[in-house]
Amino acid sequence: MIDIETIDTLNQLNIDLQGDVSSPLGYIAGGFHAGLRRKKKDFGWIYSTTEATATGVYTLNRFKAAPLKITEDSINVNKTLQAIVVNSANANSCTGEKGMQDALDTQAWVAEHLNIEQQNVGVASTGVVGAFLPMDKIHYGTQHILKEEYNNSKFFNQAILTTDTATKHLSVQVEIDGKTVTVGGSAKGSGMIHPNMATMLGFITTDANIDEDTLDYCLKQATDQSFNMITVDGDTSTNDMVLCMANGQANNSKIDALHPEWHKFVYAFNFVSQYLAKSIAKDGEGATKLVTAKVTGAPNVKEAKKIAKSIVSSNLVKTAIHGEDANFGRIVNAIGYASQFVEPNETNVSFCQLPVLEQGIHLEFDEELLKERLTEDNIVIEASVGNGDGEAAAYGCDLSYEYVRINASYRT
Amino acid sequence: MIDIETIDTLNQLNIDLQGDVSSPLGYIAGGFHAGLRRKKKDFGWIYSTTEATATGVYTLNRFKAAPLKITEDSINVNKTLQAIVVNSANANSCTGEKGMQDALDTQAWVAEHLNIEQQNVGVASTGVVGAFLPMDKIHYGTQHILKEEYNNSKFFNQAILTTDTATKHLSVQVEIDGKTVTVGGSAKGSGMIHPNMATMLGFITTDANIDEDTLDYCLKQATDQSFNMITVDGDTSTNDMVLCMANGQANNSKIDALHPEWHKFVYAFNFVSQYLAKSIAKDGEGATKLVTAKVTGAPNVKEAKKIAKSIVSSNLVKTAIHGEDANFGRIVNAIGYASQFVEPNETNVSFCQLPVLEQGIHLEFDEELLKERLTEDNIVIEASVGNGDGEAAAYGCDLSYEYVRINASYRT
Numbered sequence: 001m002i003d004i005e006t007i008d009t010l011n012q013l014n015i016d017l018q019g020d021v022s023s024p025l026g027y028i029a030g031g032f033h034a035g036l037r038r039k040k041k042d043f044g045w046i047y048s049t050t051e052a053t054a055t056g057v058y059t060l061n062r063f064k065a066a067p068l069k070i071t072e073d074s075i076n077v078n079k080t081l082q083a084i085v086v087n088s089a090n091a092n093s094c095t096g097e098k099g100m101q102d103a104l105d106t107q108a109w110v111a112e113h114l115n116i117e118q119q120n121v122g123v124a125s126t127g128v129v130g131a132f133l134p135m136d137k138i139h140y141g142t143q144h145i146l147k148e149e150y151n152n153s154k155f156f157n158q159a160i161l162t163t164d165t166a167t168k169h170l171s172v173q174v175e176i177d178g179k180t181v182t183v184g185g186s187a188k189g190s191g192m193i194h195p196n197m198a199t200m201l202g203f204i205t206t207d208a209n210i211d212e213d214t215l216d217y218c219l220k221q222a223t224d225q226s227f228n229m230i231t232v233d234g235d236t237s238t239n240d241m242v243l244c245m246a247n248g249q250a251n252n253s254k255i256d257a258l259h260p261e262w263h264k265f266v267y268a269f270n271f272v273s274q275y276l277a278k279s280i281a282k283d284g285e286g287a288t289k290l291v292t293a294k295v296t297g298a299p300n301v302k303e304a305k306k307i308a309k310s311i312v313s314s315n316l317v318k319t320a321i322h323g324e325d326a327n328f329g330r331i332v333n334a335i336g337y338a339s340q341f342v343e344p345n346e347t348n349v350s351f352c353q354l355p356v357l358e359q360g361i362h363l364e365f366d367e368e369l370l371k372e373r374l375t376e377d378n379i380v381i382e383a384s385v386g387n388g389d390g391e392a393a394a395y396g397c398d399l400s401y402e403y404v405r406i407n408a409s410y411r412t
Numbered sequence: 413m414i415d416i417e418t419i420d421t422l423n424q425l426n427i428d429l430q431g432d433v434s435s436p437l438g439y440i441a442g443g444f445h446a447g448l449r450r451k452k453k454d455f456g457w458i459y460s461t462t463e464a465t466a467t468g469v470y471t472l473n474r475f476k477a478a479p480l481k482i483t484e485d486s487i488n489v490n491k492t493l494q495a496i497v498v499n500s501a502n503a504n505s506c507t508g509e510k511g512m513q514d515a516l517d518t519q520a521w522v523a524e525h526l527n528i529e530q531q532n533v534g535v536a537s538t539g540v541v542g543a544f545l546p547m548d549k550i551h552y553g554t555q556h557i558l559k560e561e562y563n564n565s566k567f568f569n570q571a572i573l574t575t576d577t578a579t580k581h582l583s584v585q586v587e588i589d590g591k592t593v594t595v596g597g598s599a600k601g602s603g604m605i606h607p608n609m610a611t612m613l614g615f616i617t618t619d620a621n622i623d624e625d626t627l628d629y630c631l632k633q634a635t636d637q638s639f640n641m642i643t644v645d646g647d648t649s650t651n652d653m654v655l656c657m658a659n660g661q662a663n664n665s666k667i668d669a670l671h672p673e674w675h676k677f678v679y680a681f682n683f684v685s686q687y688l689a690k691s692i693a694k695d696g697e698g699a700t701k702l703v704t705a706k707v708t709g710a711p712n713v714k715e716a717k718k719i720a721k722s723i724v725s726s727n728l729v730k731t732a733i734h735g736e737d738a739n740f741g742r743i744v745n746a747i748g749y750a751s752q753f754v755e756p757n758e759t760n761v762s763f764c765q766l767p768v769l770e771q772g773i774h775l776e777f778d779e780e781l782l783k784e785r786l787t788e789d790n791i792v793i794e795a796s797v798g799n800g801d802g803e804a805a806a807y808g809c810d811l812s813y814e815y816v817r818i819n820a821s822y823r824t
Contacts, residue, residue: 059749060749060752061745061748061749062747062748062749062751062752062754062755062756063744063745063747063748063754063756063759063772064756091741093741093744094741094744094769094772094773094774095773095774096771096772096773128741129741129742129744129745129774130740130741130744130768130769130774131774235726235727235728235742235745235746235749236745236748236749237745238744238745238748314647315647315727315811315815315819316647316819319815319816319818319819319820320819320820322816322820323819323820325820328542329503329505329506329540329541329542330541330647332475332505332506332541332542332650333473333475333541333647333648333649333650334647335474335475336473336474336475336648336650337471337472337473337474337647337648339474340472340474342474342475343474344474344475344476347475356542357506357542359508360475360506360508361506361507361508362506362507362541362542362543399727399816399820400816400820401813401816401817403727403731403816404731404734404811404812404813404815404816405813407727407728407731407732407735408731408732408734408735408737408811408812
């Protein structure tokens, strides 16, 4: 399990570190080995016993993989889903018309097997780019969905992984209208030994009763502060996707923008999203540390995000942290090229809680103490870059030999 | 010496691989050990026997180091320089008012020693960020400028280096108005063991007689196609700068935009800039290969540049090339997230001259042949991303264990 801080600042949540997409009422998740990988589980499913309101966010990569296109189109029919299937080992990307047909066939097989509507099936793939799906194995997989012995959400959490070193999942409960509403999530991150790229897939389920536009907005704002704020190596894959289902089985009164406890749902939803996002960052390929950059004082949130991301994306910052080196100049550097709105003379930086730069000028600091703090697993960099209101946090990891080893040699 | 292709496509140049900033008429360059580094040369100069027209391009990092600000302001007084001094080991960056005064003092000492005007002295520093210059050593350095035994341009080329593994220099000659005009250059790249960041410094000298605005434009357009198109790790330092001097001693008729052979000067100037830029890319920290990405078919040059840079900047592409792995999916990926104007269905990619993607669909290719070509030192990726006229090339290097080693441990 990945050690990520879970501080419920508003003290409103019941957090289950063992929870996942199957935790909310009415969801079954499972997975098994369909033969796409040598031995590991490679095919998984999430099923809701009732039709669920659904939404998704999709990669901005211009080369969108076939399963994303099919899933996005399907969700857009009615804003509903009832099942999601995921295969690892093959991304079904750069596969042209045949890839589209393969994704559609997969969807049709699942729909038939579960006796649900085809557009209520989401399909996701992660793995090698530029190879066709082995459709015999995919077909074999679809015929095993919901088989009793494979209906175990742990199997789902495992089946979606590639080079991740650990499963990533969580659920939280919050009271809304006196009803217990659960939000659960499972994700895979940027392990790229065998697949061609840093695919991240996220799945969030809830039993909340929620309006479709509200769910859509909820996912988008959560993604902007979580999945869009992590970086392992700055590469965005053709298959990145977060899907969300809400089946209403908690029986709360429908959540919309006017619901008096809407903020509690957002809080729970964002908590799950941020936990999953940080788990992905911390389990980046070869990573040994989670790096958090918190930026304040930017003229607006957009600039704050650019600066925070610049810090956690810098190879020089990442290698310094890997080497546990108090090299704050690289942080200043990454701030300085991120945004034209940085005010050097009003910039303060602290590194592991030690002030290292004040009003643009380096400070004397206790280098031994900083080096000691750099041996910890969670490294926090704080930067105030001016007098604006813009704030943001970004999450990343260190850059290690292991990263190079994994990515230089995975196919040989 | 770094092995960079020098193909004079127009067959107009006399290329001297041993040439440098001292090759044009009227320049003396030198360097010596002033004591900032343990043993290596750390203080260098370029001197023109007559006042030269001058211009510069400066980092876009918001934290501009003191020597850049002083040099930029000085050049802007009259668009002239007569001397440039450079120290390695210390960047004089994040040093506030004291840093500015130190740069001014350096400039004044040089001016007095050489009996030239203070604003005709350019100052450049590269090294650790966040430490004050050792002014006793700098003063000692300034008193040795032009001493006979140190007046050797090889010493200059060495004194400006940090973790570079080789000096970077070239000169070319071209006939203009029947006169021989020489353009010479020396540069240092992104070796960052001791300094905090990827500082690049470039110095270009010429004996051409050229109008100041024309020289300014010439440097800007050349930089856009050379120094601005290289990446080692995407980090832009507080000290990046390219300075250019033209002392007119070739006695050609003054070059301006209407000069009938202006294009020949541009050709020579760009040749030197691109050679130096590629040398920097190839000698990036831990690099073993030069990676060139050529993009065509973009809607405009700006988008073409974004895409070309995205390819050579991707850690996944860089590690694959380090591992000599035919992993073209990562290239497609880096193209796809670089620009919204990429047309997946009209995108073709070739990797070491082998087509791997056609109209967005992966091709069968001879993987053994590609692997063999990947063992070479110069790797070329070509991508056509649509039907536009935009073309660009970007230069980078592979990402190796050595990069991580250097940057994770340089201070310990």
